[in-house]
Amino acid sequence: MxxxxxxxxxxxxxxxxxxxxxxxxxxxxxxxxxxxxxxxxxxxxxxxxxxxxxxxxxxxxxxxxxxxxxxxxxxxxxxxxxxxxxxxxxxxxxxxxxxxxxxxxxxxxxxxxxxxxxxxxxxxxxxxxxxLMQKNFTTDDVTIRDVLPTRVAVMEHRGSPETLGDTIRRFIAWRRAAGLHPRTSPTFNVWHSEGRPAQQDEYSIDLCVGTDQPIEANGEEIKAGEIPGGRCAVLRVVGFTDNLEPAALYLYRDWLPASGEEARDFPIYCQRLSLFPEVPEHEAVAEVFLPLK
Incomplete structure (x- = not known):
């Protein structure tokens, strides 16, 4: 059966x-x-x-x-x-x-x-x-990687997740004007809160693009930041990457306690390697990073 x-x-x-x-x-x-x-x-x-x-x-x-x-x-x-x-x-x-x-x-x-x-x-x-598309992760899906630090331009989203789309629109328009195309400038999301916090106004995420160029805000609230280097547990997700919370929860709740590792003092984050609708949804790829000591 x-x-x-x-x-x-x-x-x-x-x-x-x-x-x-x-x-x-x-x-x-x-x-x-x-x-x-x-x-x-x-x-x-x-x-x-x-x-x-x-x-x-x-x-x-x-x-x-x-x-x-x-x-x-x-x-x-x-x-x-x-x-x-x-x-x-x-x-x-x-x-x-x-x-x-x-x-x-x-x-x-x-x-x-x-x-x-x-x-x-x-x-x-x-x-x-x-x-049918729910992903069940195992320890074999997690790799430990040494990553290099990446300087980024950051647009913060603070407030209800339902308004995240507006921030994404502004971020895309800004990076397009700055010439920071996703094919040449890496895209990151840094999560500072749960995906659905008890109070919606506590939702917090940074939209980031890797760049060594001087940052010109052009009227937007853009600031310079850095994705720090160091050891990370990495979990790759292929297909339907709209919701990466299950992958983040697996790393924090399941993998980390059993691994003997200790989390570093930097939030869990992801790098979006290919994006819908530039590719079909089942071909979208993101990697979720849990920084380790």
Missing amino acids: TAALQNYQARMRRVLDHIDRHLEADLDLDSLSAVAAFSKFHFHRQFMATFGLSVHRYVQLARMKRASHQLAYNDALDVTDIAMDAGYDAPDAFARAFRQRFGQSPSSFRKSPDWEPWLAAFGPLDNARSK
Whole structure:
């Protein structure tokens, strides 16, 4: 039974990976049931039973998630191109569907996103993905590495995690103006609080980009900082890196007490090596670092 269940889950994961990789393709029931190697009749019901969403709605949400990220974080992309990539034949149809989902037109969302309905809209998608995409870490996944110090430019986010998207938008715009592209300048997040603290205004995270250049704030609250060098326990996460709290908790709560190591006086942090939507979600990569003495 265990082998049969693992095989069934692997086939369903293969479908989700295929959707992530081919969002611009014709993801109809025939093609996806073939990927899963299930009959079309049974696949539709099995998908719904497994994920709590129909195949059609899951694909729509996955496409809208990529489209909304492109609108919020990439001004260079034309709305028409985003609509076509999301599977719509015309911008008007995309605009109607977008407004129905988020309560804003695409152009309004691009200028000033309302993050609360955005987060609510993707709750079902995140819940569906977590059914089979939950990662179970082991000690074999953790390596100890000596890292070099990295000078960084820092934009602080203090306050509700629901408004983090606005800070990310400002950070991306600032680093783009500064010529600090993610391919050439490393991206870090430093966590100073839990992901969901008891009081939302206690949420605290630093958005950082590695640079040796003099920092010109250009009207933003940017300061110089450093990711310190030294020994670190490192846990690599591949795919769906929106929520890295499970990886951080594993390092702190499970790995550290059993390792005989002692944590250094610097917060746990991550380096984002590849980012959605520049790569499909299942190809996004982040490494979580726990500084050690």
